[in-house]
Amino acid sequence: xxxxxQIPAALSVPEGExxxxxxxxxxxxxxxxxxxxxxxxKGLTSLLLIQSSQREQTSGRLNASLDKSSGRSTLYIAxxxxxxxxxxxxxxxxxxxxxxxxxxVTVRA
Amino acid sequence: GAVVSQHPSRVICKxxxxxxxxxxxxxxxxxxxxxxxxxxxxxxxxxxxxxxxSKATYEQGVEKDKFLINHASLTLSTLTVxxxxxxxxxxxxCSARQWGATEAFFGQGTRLTVV
Numbered sequence: 137x138x139x140x141x142q143i144p145a146a147l148s149v150p151e152g153e154x155x156x157x158x159x160x161x162x163x164x165x166x167x168x169x170x171x172x173x174x175x176x177x178k179g180l181t182s183l184l185l186i187q188s189s190q191r192e193q194t195s196g197r198l199n200a201s202l203d204k205s206s207g208r209s210t211l212y213i214a215x216x217x218x219x220x221x222x223x224x225x226x227x228x229x230x231x232x233x234x235x236x237x238x239x240x241v242t243v244r245a
Numbered sequence: 246g247a248v249v250s251q252h253p254s255r256v257i258c259k260x261x262x263x264x265x266x267x268x269x270x271x272x273x274x275x276x277x278x279x280x281x282x283x284x285x286x287x288x289x290x291x292x293x294x295x296x297x298x299s300k301a302t303y304e305q306g307v308e309k310d311k312f313l314i315n316h317a318s319l320t321l322s323t324l325t326v327x328x329x330x331x332x333x334x335x336x337x338x339c340s341a342r343q344w345g346a347t348e349a350f351f352g353q354g355t356r357l358t359v360v
Contacts, residue, residue, distance in 0.1 A: 179354040
């Protein structure tokens with residue numbers, strides 16, 4: 137069974153600082169890995185999807201890397217803003233998605 | 246991206262009643278649907294996987310008689326919470342996937358409150 141771990145569980149940074157969120161998984165036989173954002177009481181917003189054959193994906197200030205062999209992915213958010221405050225979920229896709237517990241980010245103005 | 250519509254977004258029901266949640270794929274054929282549950286401050290846990298026209302496969306610890314899943318067409322799946330109790334209060338979210346597709350798409354979620 138796929139186990140997904142996210143570290144740290146929570147993060148508080150001043151505005152402008154770069155964020156580094158980590159995700160690890162136990163089974164490398166995956167189709168892709170996806171990062172989501174979830175605001176309190178809301179659904180999921182897909183941020184980035186990295187296919188198993190890719191090493192990284194970028195969208196604006198967001199960059200996600202994938203190292204399948206070591207079972208790791210990292211989400212980088214550059215120049216954080218208060219609007220980036222949310223919970224970030226990593227999901228590993230081996231046809232059904234397995235989610236990590238999330239990293240709750242607070243960006244202080 | 247493809248669109249998955251989930252309704253209702255919020256529902257409040259009395260203890261002992263049943264509640265049905267719908268999940269529709271609007272612009273693709275969802276050969277597989279997934280249902281997740283999220284308790285407050287916890288992550289999403291897969292409840293069951295259903296393939297169109299087949300019985301759902303439930304994850305360990307999920308009561309199949311309590312959480313009835315129907316996936317009778319390629320665009321619609323329903324989750325019925327039967328004889329709901331306050332401990333069933335949670336955020337339920339569906340995901341739909343077309344066979345061979347690289348990505349699954351999520352509905353907006355349903356906040357269920359049982360009083």
